[in-house]
Amino acid sequence: MSAALTLGALAQRFDLTLRGDAGRVIAGVGTLAAGEPGQIGFLANPRYRRELADTRLGAVILSAADADACPVDCLIARNPYAGFARIAALFEPSRAMTPGIHPSAVVAAGADIHPQAAIGALCSIEAGARIEAGAEIGPGCVIGPDCVVGAGTRLVARVTLVTRVTLGRRVLVHPGAVLGADGFGLAFDDGRWLKVPQLGGVRIGDDCEIGANTTIDRGALGDTVLEEDVRLDNQIQIGHNVRIGAHTAMAGCCAVAGSARIGRHCLIAGGVGVAGHLEIGDRVTVQAMSLVSRSLAGPGEYASGLPAADSRSWRRTVARLRRLDAGARRAHPSSEDSRE
Amino acid sequence: MSAALTLGALAQRFDLTLRGDAGRVIAGVGTLAAGEPGQIGFLANPRYRRELADTRLGAVILSAADADACPVDCLIARNPYAGFARIAALFEPSRAMTPGIHPSAVVAAGADIHPQAAIGALCSIEAGARIEAGAEIGPGCVIGPDCVVGAGTRLVARVTLVTRVTLGRRVLVHPGAVLGADGFGLAFDDGRWLKVPQLGGVRIGDDCEIGANTTIDRGALGDTVLEEDVRLDNQIQIGHNVRIGAHTAMAGCCAVAGSARIGRHCLIAGGVGVAGHLEIGDRVTVQAMSLVSRSLAGPGEYASGLPAADSRSWRRTVARLRRLDAGARRAHPSSEDSRE
Amino acid sequence: MSAALTLGALAQRFDLTLRGDAGRVIAGVGTLAAGEPGQIGFLANPRYRRELADTRLGAVILSAADADACPVDCLIARNPYAGFARIAALFEPSRAMTPGIHPSAVVAAGADIHPQAAIGALCSIEAGARIEAGAEIGPGCVIGPDCVVGAGTRLVARVTLVTRVTLGRRVLVHPGAVLGADGFGLAFDDGRWLKVPQLGGVRIGDDCEIGANTTIDRGALGDTVLEEDVRLDNQIQIGHNVRIGAHTAMAGCCAVAGSARIGRHCLIAGGVGVAGHLEIGDRVTVQAMSLVSRSLAGPGEYASGLPAADSRSWRRTVARLRRLDAGARRAHPSSEDSRE
Secondary structure, X not given: OOOOEEHHHHHHHHOOEEEOOOOOEEOEEOOOOOOOOOEEEEOOOHHHHHHOOOOOOOEEEEOHHHHOOOOOEEEEOOOHHHHHHHHXXXXXXXXXXXXXXXXXXXXXXXXXXXXXXXXXXXXXXXXXXEEOOOOEEOOOOEEOOOOEEOOOOEEOOOOEEOOOEEEOOOOEEOOOOEEEEOOOOEEEEOOEEEEOOOOOOEEEOOOOEEOOOOEEEOOOOOOEEEOOOOXXXXXXXXXXXXXXXXXXXXXXXXXXXXXXXXXXXXXEOOXXXXXXXXXXXXXXXXXXXXXXXXXXXXXXEEEOOOEOEEHHHHHHHHHHHHHHHHHHHHHOOOOOOOOO | OOOOEEHHHHHHHHOOEEEOOOOOEEOEEOOOOOOOOXXXXXXOOHHHHHHOOOOOOOEEEEOHHHHOOOOOEEEEOOOHHHHHHHHHHOOOOOOOOOOEEOOOOXXXXXXXXXXXXXXXXXXXXXXXXXXXXXXXXXXXXXXXXXXXXXXXXXXXXXOEEOOOEEEOOOOEEOOOOEEEEOOOOEEEEOOEEEEXXXXXXXXXXXXXXXXXXXXXXXXXXXXXXXXXXXXXXXXXXXXXXXXXXXXXXXXXXXXXXXXXXXXOOOEEOOOOEEOOOOEEOOOEEEOOOOEEOOOEOOOEEXXXXXXXXXXXXXXXXXXXXXXXXXXXXXXXXXXXXXXO | OOOXXXXXXXXXXXXXXXXXXXXXXXXXXXXXXXXXXXXXXEOOOHHHHHHOOOOOOOEEEEOHHHHOOOOOEEEEOOOHHHHHHHHHHOOOXXXXXXXXXXXXXXXXXXXXXXXXXXXXXXXXXXXXXXXXXXXXXXXXOEEOOOOEEOOOOEEOOOOEEOOOEEEOOOOEEOOOOEEEEOOOOEEEEOOEEEEOOOOOOEEEOOOOEEOOOOEEEOOOOOXXXXXXXXXXXXXXEEOOOOEEOOOOEEOOOOXXXXXXXXXXXXXXXXXXXXXXXXXXXXXXXXXXXXEEOOOEOOOEEEEOOOEOEEHHHHHHHHHHHHHHHHHHHHHOOOOOOOOO
């Protein structure tokens, strides 16, 4: 945690335009609604603009368009949220990262652990794993054979890398995530399921983030791939041989079935399902709880979520929807199935 | 596990009306369909009323309206399911809770553990954590810095509290749950993602229950909050700075995006998605797999789930639904986008 | 990993029809698009037929109908994917399974562990658990009281069996799965929730597979049951007292609410929700992200997923859908609620 800083020093350090008292001391960060005079906050989402007039914050980071309405000192930024992110990082509690292997960790003879890596309590690192310089493996992690954890990467706690998982540099993986489990490959034969060996791995690019309890299966043949700077929220499921392009972000509870390809710079909202073996182009936005069942060209914005309505009204809507088909068929009895 | 009890004793203890043999011995609990003469069961869901006539149970807990149709002894209750819950608890196998720290647990020097707390095998408790009297930390849990586990709270096994998580009293957390991981805060800047520090925590009220593999992120600024007696099923995702009111229950696989506020006494069915920065009032029911994309007033019942139909018929319905828009635009070519 | 094999030997071993050079040496497996001359691949999904002409693979497993279009040697199979599964298994890296208990594991005095079972690093096995011959418990697992792990069953890593869980033979459970946690049983009484004891267990049949971070709750009264050869992908939620018939497969992120019964040989696609207390017949297919809110007869194929569309067009469709109900009510003001 940093010592207090002046508003003038913050403006200079992050190349922001100061409007107000350069000597004002900022000792922390807060929200428009609940912040205090010694704190700095931000306004980025217009939904919160109404909170500006009554804020008790000492200063606010905002865009030029909002500056005139600000009743306190401000820092004007092209991108107020990014400006806030950089300033807030100064006030984040620092964590000590002490290289070395905790005595309770179980490290197999054939594991290759850099002396500048940290292995936490009660981890299990199997033979054939490699942990690079500055990597930090939190408590309770399991690192299986043929897994590589790149320099500066952090597994927060209780992360499992099953087999043939390679993480790039500065990757952040949250607790409960499971990378490199078997893909769901099954052939039906003679009345029962036959398991299809999953011989590939997982490759995660530099600067990716993987949310809590997210699962990324390893490839059947070839690898499941996240390019650099992909950001996955919690409880996302990524099937085998999926490829996700650089800088794509995906919110919680999405599921991507096997061999789908998602482009670069996509924004996938929460609860979206993506079917297997299709392609989503670059710069595609998909709204919450949509089902992507065919390829989508990019750039573009797509949706199929239905907003909740009063449930009596919704029941009637569902009934009318059903009759749409029946009615059309009465009117045109020869009409064929639509199979679009 | 309790010794056998008589029906009369049960009626008296739980203030229920007995119809039948007060001396009948009850040695356990069972279902209407599969229960045995020494057992007591219940009828609450009308769906199972048809099973009453043929039950082999020794006695049934039910409402006054169902008593005449009961072929065996019964206990009449205003709330038969609650009556059953209390009686079944008498037959639950008891678990021994032995205070103390298992020798395989790793407890940092700066952790504050009450002598009447129990720390299970292979737990990792970091500096700055506090575990209060009667709390029980099952095997394989990870408790990070600045976390507090209240009196009488139980973490069943393999639970992770990442940082700044405070659990009230008598909270029950099931395996695989992750509380206090980073919220999904990202600013897009200069062509790539910039992480927004997540400086808040998580506060869980007394008597809450958190399901297996559920994730609750910590706040960005300020805390993510569950008030008292909130009940979350498995695999629920709660984003940063969400607030959930007292006595609300949420079924499996729901997802609530950041900064949403959900009222008190709400019932949220399985698979519901709630968008961020909105408000759901008190006593709101949301039906399964609905998408809440704007604020909902309470009390009320809302839905947007579509029941599965025969897939050929469904394909035609989808096609007609698409044509609704095209047809309307042909008829009124000047009509504007609806942006309701 | 097997030594290289000839195409003739593979044809003979798996009873496939060879077209080409019986002496061709096969040293591994690959895809049509990226495979190399020393490898064998397969063609099963017609979507990939266009990749056949340019393949560099040494040989392809395919159906008789595709053989003439194959530019390289081939093995003709009635079920090419199953043929591939068997051949690929020959090239899977072998894992050593060494019976015995890792010294870092914590095994309670009252646990019954077969000498031919393997208990991995940092496992916790509680009193009353039984691990049978050839079972393999990977690192970081927790096995609670009254749990049985059958012969030849493998828990990959960090699996939790909470209480009263019986796994059959040759079951495979992936990391992060939680079996036997409390079902979500609550009675509302006197303004707050009362927990309903969950007195049953979980029974998993032979040859089942349970995906990463999947949760299967134990029964309230009686057991939650998966019959033999049920295959569950990752992040599936199975409520208490659910029963799933033999040979049914369910893709990622499905949720099945309490007491639902699903038949044999069903195929449930990803993200499907099944409401409680209903029945799905044998040989039912449910398409992705459908909501099953009443019983479905089998055999049959059902759906209610909506494919994503351009979001402007989708907004208009949603608006028209809403007006369907309003319009019909204006035309027939006396019409009753539909409650179908």
